[in-house]
Amino acid sequence: MRIGIHGKDSQNKSSRFVLRILSALQENNIETWVSDKFLKQVKTPHINDFKLKVFDHSVNLKNLDFFLSLGGDGTLLDSVTYIGKSEIPILGINTGRLGFLATNSREDSESEIDALIKGDFEIDTRTVLKLTSSPHLFGKLNFALNDFTIIKKDTSAMITVHVFVDGQLLNSYWADGVIVSTPTGSTGYSLSCGGPLVSPKSESFIVTPVSPHNLGTRPIIISDKSEITFQIEGRSKKYLVSLDSRFETIDESVKLKIKKERFHVKLIQLRGQHYFNTLRQKLNWGLDIRN
Numbered sequence: 001m002r003i004g005i006h007g008k009d010s011q012n013k014s015s016r017f018v019l020r021i022l023s024a025l026q027e028n029n030i031e032t033w034v035s036d037k038f039l040k041q042v043k044t045p046h047i048n049d050f051k052l053k054v055f056d057h058s059v060n061l062k063n064l065d066f067f068l069s070l071g072g073d074g075t076l077l078d079s080v081t082y083i084g085k086s087e088i089p090i091l092g093i094n095t096g097r098l099g100f101l102a103t104n105s106r107e108d109s110e111s112e113i114d115a116l117i118k119g120d121f122e123i124d125t126r127t128v129l130k131l132t133s134s135p136h137l138f139g140k141l142n143f144a145l146n147d148f149t150i151i152k153k154d155t156s157a158m159i160t161v162h163v164f165v166d167g168q169l170l171n172s173y174w175a176d177g178v179i180v181s182t183p184t185g186s187t188g189y190s191l192s193c194g195g196p197l198v199s200p201k202s203e204s205f206i207v208t209p210v211s212p213h214n215l216g217t218r219p220i221i222i223s224d225k226s227e228i229t230f231q232i233e234g235r236s237k238k239y240l241v242s243l244d245s246r247f248e249t250i251d252e253s254v255k256l257k258i259k260k261e262r263f264h265v266k267l268i269q270l271r272g273q274h275y276f277n278t279l280r281q282k283l284n285w286g287l288d289i290r291n
Helices: 015-027 036-041 045-049 073-086 106-118 275-282
Strands: 002-007 031-035 052-055 066-071 090-094 121-126 129-134 147-152 159-165 168-175 177-181 204-210 220-223 228-233 239-243 246-250 255-260 265-270
Touching: 002 015, 002 036, 002 073, 015 031, 015 045, 015 066, 015 106, 031 036, 036 052, 066 073, 066 106, 073 090, 090 106, 106 265, 129 147, 147 159, 159 177, 168 177, 168 204
Parallel strands: 002 031, 002 066, 031 052, 066 090, 090 265
Antiparallel strands: 121 265, 129 255, 147 177, 147 239, 159 168, 159 228, 177 204, 204 220, 228 255, 239 246
């Protein structure tokens, strides 16, 4: 069995945890691959006690059986950029804060890896969106598990984003920007801007304005079989576009189109886990603060 690992430990607080993970894999004779970016962050001489193979974005990881993401949701989104269309199942172990995607506890990591090795899990398949642009943006990483955004670059006047769905004008948003999210991304930036929670199996995109000038403007859910295009206007002439927090600067001449990507992201769901359980836990649903 081959397992890849990517993580984030910028403050060097997870060295012992990482060593526990590597030891558990070594004890089970797992061939272990580690991202070069993460390996540079693990500041412990004991890392050299393990036989690790190192990968970066140029390495094809299609021969891996599983992938471990050690960090928060941002780290899991970063892990997706290494996996891409190979659709390697990802187990997210949360060392961050909220964790809608990385839902597994670092305290139970050994038992979680044991369940992974034994095959005691299910696969939760998530939709990915794809950006097609002219000129081409983001290189080979022109996809997102969470969301695509168009945002004004400076703090001055708002911008106008004309959004078209299958060639028909949806709305002209006078706002700080517009978010197009997948159901997975509905618990991210879109939620903080007033967007709805959407079940992962809903086969939809959510279009959410960022700080719209017109208070009657509301988020809308559309089919993920649709193609979404944009025209942007504004005083500054420079705008930011992002895919899962990866940013590029554009002007209004750039043509942008969002549609559903052909491949999916496969999240490993261990026994007893469910999306609704995660919502109740992370959003404190049913919690009586009076007690």
